[in-house]
Amino acid sequence: xxxRIGIYGYGNLGRGVELAIRQNPDLTAVGVFTRRAPExxxxxxxxxxxxIDDALKMQGQIDVMILCGGSATDLPKQTPFLAQYFNVVDxxxxxxxxxxxxxxxxxxxxxxxxxxxxxxxxxxxxxxLARLYAGAVLSEGKEYTFWGKGVSQGHSDAIRRIDGxxxxxxYTIPVAEAIEAVRGGATPELTTAQxxxxxxxxxxxxxxxxxxxxxxxxxMPDYFADYNTTVHFISQEEMNEKHAGLPHGGVxxxxxxxxxxxxxxxxxxxxxRLDSNAEFxxxxxxxxxxxxxxxHKEGVVGCKTIFDVPPAYLSAKTREELLGGLL
Amino acid sequence: xxxRIGIYGYGNLGRGVELAIRQNPDLTAVGVFTRRAPExxxxxxxxxxxxIDDALKMQGQIDVMILCGGSATDLPKQTPFLAQYFNVVDxxxxxxxxxxxxxxxxxxxxxxxxxxxxxxxxxxxxxxLARLYAGAVLSEGKEYTFWGKGVSQGHSDAIRRIDGxxxxxxYTIPVAEAIEAVRGGATPELTTAQxxxxxxxxxxxxxxxxxxxxxxxxxMPDYFADYNTTVHFISQEEMNEKHAGLPHGGVxxxxxxxxxxxxxxxxxxxxxRLDSNAEFxxxxxxxxxxxxxxxHKEGVVGCKTIFDVPPAYLSAKTREELLGGLL
Numbered sequence: 001x002x003x004r005i006g007i008y009g010y011g012n013l014g015r016g017v018e019l020a021i022r023q024n025p026d027l028t029a030v031g032v033f034t035r036r037a038p039e040x041x042x043x044x045x046x047x048x049x050x051x052i053d054d055a056l057k058m059q060g061q062i063d064v065m066i067l068c069g070g071s072a073t074d075l076p077k078q079t080p081f082l083a084q085y086f087n088v089v090d091x092x093x094x095x096x097x098x099x100x101x102x103x104x105x106x107x108x109x110x111x112x113x114x115x116x117x118x119x120x121x122x123x124x125x126x127x128x129l130a131r132l133y134a135g136a137v138l139s140e141g142k143e144y145t146f147w148g149k150g151v152s153q154g155h156s157d158a159i160r161r162i163d164g165x166x167x168x169x170x171y172t173i174p175v176a177e178a179i180e181a182v183r184g185g186a187t188p189e190l191t192t193a194q195x196x197x198x199x200x201x202x203x204x205x206x207x208x209x210x211x212x213x214x215x216x217x218x219x220m221p222d223y224f225a226d227y228n229t230t231v232h233f234i235s236q237e238e239m240n241e242k243h244a245g246l247p248h249g250g251v252x253x254x255x256x257x258x259x260x261x262x263x264x265x266x267x268x269x270x271x272x273r274l275d276s277n278a279e280f281x282x283x284x285x286x287x288x289x290x291x292x293x294x295x296h297k298e299g300v301v302g303c304k305t306i307f308d309v310p311p312a313y314l315s316a317k318t319r320e321e322l323l324g325g326l327l
Numbered sequence: 328x329x330x331r332i333g334i335y336g337y338g339n340l341g342r343g344v345e346l347a348i349r350q351n352p353d354l355t356a357v358g359v360f361t362r363r364a365p366e367x368x369x370x371x372x373x374x375x376x377x378x379i380d381d382a383l384k385m386q387g388q389i390d391v392m393i394l395c396g397g398s399a400t401d402l403p404k405q406t407p408f409l410a411q412y413f414n415v416v417d418x419x420x421x422x423x424x425x426x427x428x429x430x431x432x433x434x435x436x437x438x439x440x441x442x443x444x445x446x447x448x449x450x451x452x453x454x455x456l457a458r459l460y461a462g463a464v465l466s467e468g469k470e471y472t473f474w475g476k477g478v479s480q481g482h483s484d485a486i487r488r489i490d491g492x493x494x495x496x497x498y499t500i501p502v503a504e505a506i507e508a509v510r511g512g513a514t515p516e517l518t519t520a521q522x523x524x525x526x527x528x529x530x531x532x533x534x535x536x537x538x539x540x541x542x543x544x545x546x547m548p549d550y551f552a553d554y555n556t557t558v559h560f561i562s563q564e565e566m567n568e569k570h571a572g573l574p575h576g577g578v579x580x581x582x583x584x585x586x587x588x589x590x591x592x593x594x595x596x597x598x599x600r601l602d603s604n605a606e607f608x609x610x611x612x613x614x615x616x617x618x619x620x621x622x623h624k625e626g627v628v629g630c631k632t633i634f635d636v637p638p639a640y641l642s643a644k645t646r647e648e649l650l651g652g653l654l
Binding site for chain 2: 016019020023024044095098099102119124126128129130131132133135136137138139140258259260263264265266267268269270271272273274275276279280282283284287290305306307308309310311312314315316317320322323324326327
């Protein structure tokens with residue numbers, strides 16, 4: 001029997017989930033839940049659209065609800081709320097607030113007897129797994145996460161708020177020398193700013209003072225001031241043509257030692273190069289929905305993360321296929 | 328309370344386990360069990376040495392027994408046998424026989440109510456995890472495992488058996504062009520021989536016919552005949568000086584697509600560069616012993632693999648540390 005998935009929210013991530021479900025024959029998309037008027041929304045694959053107000057009426061028809069809202073305001077409310085009625089998966093990615101989010105969802109899920117999995121995606125998510133495994137194996141070592149090359153939507157938005165800016169796209173780029181040093185086994189102390197550069201593509205409004213815009217970007221606290229930042233002014237046409245995608249990725253490296261007096265060094269590296277940030281995240285959410293369904297069937301309830309899930313639960317393959325072909 | 332570990336077998340892997348336990352304050356090495364006369368064996372860290380004949384007497388003193396024998400003849404017998412008396416972890420690495428090994432250990436462990444984890448290490452082990460996770464997330468894709476650069480002991484042994492060879496070391500080297508193609512998103516069909524080259528360093532006995540040795544190596548079926556193989560003759564001094572270590576490593580790459588008509592490509596890459604094959608494997612075994620102890624305490628019995636273990640069980644960190652710092 002197919003696992004029935006509801007998609008709660010229908011932006012980039014929701015559309016990615018819809019498409020990812022189609023790539024997994026053991027899953028079925030029941031429909032999309034939206035705050036907009038359902039008749040105004042057309043789905044990519046023709047699945048039904050419902051108002052979020054009707055979600056609770058469909059409890060019996062959905063095995064797992066995948067939440068596709070944002071971490072700033074949507075998920076902190078939606079995940080604990082929906083965990084009262086559904087098994088849920090979300091991609092809550094505000095690292096500093098995960099413990100608080102876990103506590104809220106834990107309470108709701110335990111009370112209702114549902115199963116929740118929070119903070120799935122690639123970071124938090126696949127990168128977190130890379131950090132955990134490498135750290136568990138190489139207990140004496142140091143680990144680094146580099147992000148990019150990829151588009152940071154938060155930084156792009158920050159530039160767009162500057163007076164005279166019509167459009168902007170910011171790429172986070174790992175500093176090549178820093179990656180090479182760590183890859184080679186060095187274990188320097190590096191701040192986020194020492195690990196990354198920021199490259200900005202800006203469309204200025206007609207008559208705007210480019211020099212002032214560049215200065216405002218480069219001196220913006222937190223976002224840019226501490227970083228090696230470059231600014232390129234381009235036309236709207238060039239922006240549309242060359243910077244329409246939302247690629248991202250990065251690399252997690254742990255370097256550690258074993259043996260007598262730490263004589264032997266080992267370097268573990270996990271990297272992602274993603275054409276579409278949202279669609280890859282969606283693919284992780286969908287695999288996690290499979291795991292949540294299985295955990296729930298076994299009677300596991302409460303709030304979980306990818307750290308709590310036996311890897312086999314994410315895969316559609318049987319134990320025999322896994323041990324015979326993948327292990 | 329510290330988790331009490333027994334080390335069954337005291338070669339390179341056993342010594343690696345002994346040293347790895349010292350890097351993990353929540354684990355204690357109870358002692359080494361050897362087939363040799365215990366008084367003839369001196370451990371690196373001064374832990375006691377027992378005869379394997381005395382192992383069963385120590386059931387109450389050991390939480391997990393880590394088996395450090397070889398996959399060809401030791402583990403197929405030892406793991407099912409010891410699983411009758413102890414929780415066990417092994418590094419059984421004959422991929423084609425894992426299902427059979429699992430069946431044997433499963434039977435013994437379920438009957439005895441013990442917990443076993445088989446086939447831990449880096450391949451099978453960490454590489455298997457990389458393959459499983461990437462495949463679960465990118466269900467539409469293709470995956471590649473490249474081994475090396477590293478010493479293959481099996482291939483080195485095969486050369487040493489040739490008449491006139493005094494010593495030999497064989498390095499398995501991934502074909503750089505093949506890795507680059509896959510990394511770039513190409514999905515060619517590649518045999519193991521198309522993915523790897525073999526570089527051999529050989530010390531010939533005095534008066535031996537080097538040309539014949541080289542020919543015998545390059546035409547050896549299964550081991551070398553299908554591969555691009557190079558042979559270098561060197562002195563024993565050079566062998567001892569430059570080829571004493573047993574480094575290994577490799578890379579798992581999965582390339583897959585998502586989106587409308589598979590429009591977006593994603594490349595997941597996991598790589599290891601290991602100064603010491605045995606010590607890294609030992610570090611994985613030790614983390615798995617921690618997980619086995621925890622699973623057993625929860626009442627989970629039977630034969631498991633790393634695919635069945637929630638990642639958090641491998642780590643010494645608390646849930647709060649994991650969610651607050653690593654996720």
